[in-house]
Amino acid sequence: MTGNTILITGGTSGIGRALAEAFYDRGNRVIVTGRRQNLLDDIAANRPGIVGMTLDLDDPTSLARLSSAVLNQFPELNVVIANAGISRAEDMRSASWNPSDAEAIVTTNILGVIRVAAAFLPILKTRPNATFMATSSALAFLPRADFPTYCASKAFLHSWLTSVRHQLRKVPVEVLELSPPYVQTELTGSDQASDPRAMPLSTYIAELMGMLDRQDHSKSELLLEKDHARRWAERDGTYDAIFAAMNP
Template identity: 65%
Template sequence: MQRSNNTIFITGGTSGIGRALAEAWHDRGNRVLVTGRRQALLDQMADQRPGLRGLALDVDDPAATPQLAAWLHANAPALNVVLANAGISRAEDMAADGWTAEDATAIVQTNILGVLRVAQAALPLLRRNGPATFLATSSALAFVPRADFPAYCASKAFLHSWLQSLRHQLRAFPVEVLELSPPYVQTELTGARQASDPRALPLADYVQQVLHKLEVGDTPHGEVLLDRDLPRRWAERDGTYASVYAAMNPA
């Protein structure tokens, strides 16, 4: 992926990793378009970075797909980079009395179906405009889950598998398919406490490492992974899965 002169579209672009990447890419000389649910945040970003375009959109809504496709064709005909980043995370206790599938349903709706809807809207432009890049935000928890976030981890494992199939199906097109798999980063994904948790990687550090990997092509197997997450990525292959899982999920 080249450093500048791209037309980049990001969902979930008004907070966390999505916003940090949107701002960094804009500052590098790219044309950036973002979606999010909160118009006030979109307006704020556009005020702070002239030229950045925003669309208030909920990827959970199936009716948003044709709207998004039309908006991209009208406003980003040269689109060549997409980051399907919108996602939610919620802890679940399935052993508790009264547990329901409500949270899991919401996670599947956003983290899985939302990505598929973005792909439906954007892939025709990427195939036409190649060389191009389609990225989706997965998680290092796709490889070894935290049991207190079951649906979230499973949704990211789905994306890991689905992106492999997408990469194979697009092999005849000049479209690179990448999986962005963050570790625990200082964002508000699970709440305000995560944004200042000293155990989490500072957001700016994560973004700088990701940008470097993308710009030099350090994406083996189509995966954008930090070195610190490689033991978790290859735990099953290396015969360490049980010990890594136990460390992440103490009895």
């Protein structure tokens, strides 16, 4: 939990930024990436030791430039957290529905993570005590029907990370899945950041860091206790009831 060199994509706001600050405060070197330079400047101003680098996951050349720069400047990199993601509601009943939002979600949430893994796993596999983590969601296990592609993208990541973890089981790279609940961030817009139904961001980060401290992540999944009901709904025969409650 200390003395690492950590790269966090999507680290300029929300969970990514809070994670970056928490790890930095623990004595780690932290590099954050994002599309907007003003946000990179702001996090560096608040934590002068955090390094900000621009990255547009929709542009493969941007990732190539980043990986080259990171390898040159931070050859000791041993932790990568693929956190960048977007979420948009979709109304497929609407006559104006088109797949543009779905395509954007797939590009960022799925292809973005795969591209980050392709860029940095070769580095991590040469490092002792390396970790690759990607941000999924508790909605990977049981969806909100008004966010169909977002939830499906997180279900994809859950399955994909399971396979990656198995393939790397004899390689010294820990593969973790971060599955947050509904948290007060601006992932779906400004209303979410103040929604009383959402978990305060600082509370979530405190619980998450505690889980990491205790290595309390069964099956290499960082999932809060209150979300286990959704995680195991199929096994427990409660899927239909919970789905109905979430999707009235």
